[in-house]
Amino acid sequence: MKTVFQKPEAMTDVPMHYCPGCTHGVIHRLVAEAMDSLGIREETIGVASVGCSVFAYEYFNCDMQQAAHGRAPAVATGIKRVLPEKMVFTYQGDGDLASIGMAEIVHAAARGENITVIFVNNAIYGMTSGQMAPTTLIGQKTATSPRGRSVAETGFPIKMCELLASLEGPSYLARVSSHDSRHILQAGRAIKKAFEMQQQRKGFALVEVLSTCSVNWGMTPVQSMDWLAENMIPYYPLGVYKDITAKEGK
Amino acid sequence: MAKTLMKGNEALAEAAIRAGCKAFFGYPITPQNEIPAYMADQMPLRGGVYLQAESEVAAINMVYGAAGTGTRVMTSSSSPGISLKLEGISYIAAGELPCVIVNIVRCGPGLGGIHPGQGDYFQAVKGGGHGDYRLIVLAPGNVQEMADLTSLAFDLADKWRNPVLILSDGILGQMMEPVFFPEKTEVKEYEKPWATTGARGRKPNVINTLDIVPDSLEKRNYQLIAKYQKIKEEEVRWQEVATEDAELVLVAYGTSARVARSAMEVARKEGFKVGLFRPISLFPFPEEQLGSLANANRQFLVIEMSAGQMLEDVRLAVEGRSPIHFTNRMGGNVPTPEDVLTKIRTIFEGRGKE
Numbered sequence: 001m002k003t004v005f006q007k008p009e010a011m012t013d014v015p016m017h018y019c020p021g022c023t024h025g026v027i028h029r030l031v032a033e034a035m036d037s038l039g040i041r042e043e044t045i046g047v048a049s050v051g052c053s054v055f056a057y058e059y060f061n062c063d064m065q066q067a068a069h070g071r072a073p074a075v076a077t078g079i080k081r082v083l084p085e086k087m088v089f090t091y092q093g094d095g096d097l098a099s100i101g102m103a104e105i106v107h108a109a110a111r112g113e114n115i116t117v118i119f120v121n122n123a124i125y126g127m128t129s130g131q132m133a134p135t136t137l138i139g140q141k142t143a144t145s146p147r148g149r150s151v152a153e154t155g156f157p158i159k160m161c162e163l164l165a166s167l168e169g170p171s172y173l174a175r176v177s178s179h180d181s182r183h184i185l186q187a188g189r190a191i192k193k194a195f196e197m198q199q200q201r202k203g204f205a206l207v208e209v210l211s212t213c214s215v216n217w218g219m220t221p222v223q224s225m226d227w228l229a230e231n232m233i234p235y236y237p238l239g240v241y242k243d244i245t246a247k248e249g250k
Numbered sequence: 251m252a253k254t255l256m257k258g259n260e261a262l263a264e265a266a267i268r269a270g271c272k273a274f275f276g277y278p279i280t281p282q283n284e285i286p287a288y289m290a291d292q293m294p295l296r297g298g299v300y301l302q303a304e305s306e307v308a309a310i311n312m313v314y315g316a317a318g319t320g321t322r323v324m325t326s327s328s329s330p331g332i333s334l335k336l337e338g339i340s341y342i343a344a345g346e347l348p349c350v351i352v353n354i355v356r357c358g359p360g361l362g363g364i365h366p367g368q369g370d371y372f373q374a375v376k377g378g379g380h381g382d383y384r385l386i387v388l389a390p391g392n393v394q395e396m397a398d399l400t401s402l403a404f405d406l407a408d409k410w411r412n413p414v415l416i417l418s419d420g421i422l423g424q425m426m427e428p429v430f431f432p433e434k435t436e437v438k439e440y441e442k443p444w445a446t447t448g449a450r451g452r453k454p455n456v457i458n459t460l461d462i463v464p465d466s467l468e469k470r471n472y473q474l475i476a477k478y479q480k481i482k483e484e485e486v487r488w489q490e491v492a493t494e495d496a497e498l499v500l501v502a503y504g505t506s507a508r509v510a511r512s513a514m515e516v517a518r519k520e521g522f523k524v525g526l527f528r529p530i531s532l533f534p535f536p537e538e539q540l541g542s543l544a545n546a547n548r549q550f551l552v553i554e555m556s557a558g559q560m561l562e563d564v565r566l567a568v569e570g571r572s573p574i575h576f577t578n579r580m581g582g583n584v585p586t587p588e589d590v591l592t593k594i595r596t597i598f599e600g601r602g603k604e
Contacts, residue, residue, distance in 0.1 A: 041449070042449050045319075045447075058456075063447065063455050063456070064455075065315060065446055066457065071308070071314075074303065074308040074312050078273070078313060078315025078317075081316065082273050083447060083448075087448075103308065104307075107303075107304035107308065
């Protein structure tokens with residue numbers, strides 16, 4: 001019998017703890033596939049963050065460091081500066097990256113650190129049971145915006161790709177989604193490109209992957225995929241926000 | 251290199267580079283800015299990495315990352331900046347990662363002042379960050395020790411897989427004294443099979459401090475405690491001057507010890523039997539050595555630039571066997587030898603403790 005599909009080498013056998021309808025598992029797989037296809041598993045050090053993906057160090061089959069909440073880009077900077085030949089990536093959620101870790105991600109991007117950042121945006125704090133995040137949409141009900149997020153009280157959600165694109169430092173910024181197979185394939189290509197940018201020493205690469213949190217959004221998995229497409233994508237448009245390798249005039 | 255006149259902060263930085271420090275992550279704060287400036291200048295010339303981080307928080311996390319790769323790495327700051335680092339320090343200690351952290355202490359609390367102080371003793375020695383961990387804490391008393399103890403710090407960090415904190419102060423950082431560096435510093439190599447360097451030819455290494463299984467985390471805590479116990483047995487450092495016949499022993503570290511020493515010398519000339527006990531390792535604290543000096547015929551005078559922090563450890567070591575007196579200045583003021591002498595005379599005249 002011929003094997004036509006298998007678990008990537010860059011993933012372990014540890015059963016994942018993610019909720020039904022969460023796309024973390026899918027995104028982990030895309031990262032692992034990128035590592036396999038580029039043959040970089042044994043040269044890679046990943047930095048796990050704090051959120052639902054806190055156990056990422058159990059799911060990726062490469063050297064891993066667990067960072068404090070928000071600090072992954074700084075930890076990754078420390079690793080990459082002393083081991084510039086190795087591949088370094090962070091895997092962060094929206095609370096980790098856009099709230100407590102805002103300074104670290106902006107400065108790592110501004111410095112053009114030659115790392116790859118996988119930013120999973122599901123507009124909520126999942127692990128701590130559904131609090132409002134900087135990327136929570138206006139009107140979205142969460143544990144700490146029980147009557148819906150209001151602009152007057154908490155301002156507007158933050159668009160990270162747009163924000164980082166204003167800096168000279170980043171070399172590749174892309175926003176993709178994980179809500180259906182077409183978008184998952186697109187996301188996989190962007191993630192692989194983000195690793196290639198590092199491999200080619202082009203600088204800072206980040207892929208923002210829109211994701212779901214069906215449990216804390218209070219929906220079924222299928223409903224949450226639809227909600228993402230209907231509500232998140234209009235506010236967080238998909239696309240490439242920066243690509244220094246793109247042909248001129250594109 | 252013959253003896254050369256150097257500023258404390260710069261001697262410390264030079265010693266770090268000679269000890270094999272290959273990465274420095276820092277941030278500007280008075281009164282330690284000479285350290286990042288020296289590193290910014292020298293590291294690129296001597297095969298090391300220098301980066302000014304966006305904050306002390308970012309810097310300590312860069313240290314965590316680099317330390318996890320097995321690289322000798324250092325950061326420096328001053329009091330409020332060390333407060334910012336405490337989360338990262340707890341993580342580094344929990345992960346058993348070697349690194350050197352330098353605190354050129356200024357007065358506090360809060361934004362405080364830029365003059366020297368010794369109000370970070372609790373922060374350094376009793377933990378500071380959350381959880382049950384300990385740092386090895388070394389307290390230099392002169393510029394030569396700023397260099398020598400920094401060199402030692404890197405070795406102790408690797409030997410024990412523990413962060414080591416140099417607890418200095420604004421005077422020692424700024425003062426200039428002759429420093430001697432040996433022709434060649436021997437940089438001891440340590441095996442680091444746990445380091446994250448890319449899992450080629452081996453199983454992946456994971457540096458992680460999260461453990462949500464109580465029995466497992468408890469076991470990890472016991473391992474840390476066992477390590478700290480061994481450190482207590484092997485790494486105590488202190489200096490004693492004229493304690494054998496002393497009726498009053500001055501206890502002080504860092505700049506306060508220099509002042510105490512001057513006062514002691516004058517007091518001896520005036521016929522008072524005064525000695526000096528200077529802890530050099532604050533963790534592990536020389537409690538046995540200090541305690542062995544305590545008896546009914548002896549008194550102690552603790553001198554600190556704080557409200558009395560090491561004072562508590564002195565009380566613990568002495569266990570009530572001798573009276574303990576205290577004199578201090580705060581706010582950036584430094585006790586003078588005259589202040590201490592006045593106190594010494596008062597004690598001998600039997601006017602008792604305050």
